[in-house]
Amino acid sequence: AQSVTQLDSHVSVSEGTPVLLRCNYSSSYSPSLFWYVQHPNKGLQLLLKYTSAATLVKGINGFEAEFKKSETSFHLTKPSAHMSDAAEYFCVVGTNTGNQFYFGTGTSLTVIP
């Protein structure tokens, strides 16, 4: 069985400070992991994905995530938050057959000017 748990439903940071959005996963085998962002009234956009290559994955807009098998975590980070980063973020785990994807419940990121 596969699932993800996003540990924070809401995160608030000041503009220019680091962002940390936490995700733990559960998987019976080596997972594929993704982070997506959803801005209000816009479609889901892929930020980054891990598919068993480098454990530190760099994505778009300065985001990156580190796959830690020992901790079953895939936390999303960004060194300096920008106002445009305010959105809903979803951690996703995929099956190794590529035919099912499981989303977390989402983390709402607020950036305070």
Added chain:
Amino acid sequence: ETGVTQSPTHLIKTRGQQVTLRCSSQSGHNTVSWYQQALGQGPQFIFQYYREEENGRGNFPPRFSGLQFPNYSSELNVNALELDDSALYLCASSHGTSNPDTQYFGPGTRLTVL
């Protein structure tokens, strides 16, 4: 290159009715997945179609069914609508299923069941 499009954007139905939602996949993509996103929740995987065949299914009842056409566009059909079916329905296309792939999402169809 055109992105994923969905129609209609909004839809209102009454309980017990049937609904069909449509999705045009991104050019060159042969795989379409459908998701249900209830208000304040993450998307829930309904099913995936690859080359016109159902290729995977989430925990949804049989009244949720789909089709994929030779041009890889897709339909989601929901019979006997229930109030809890009110949600944003998302379609995502990708190329290939040998490994979890990058999915491109459409803007969604907002279904309201009264």
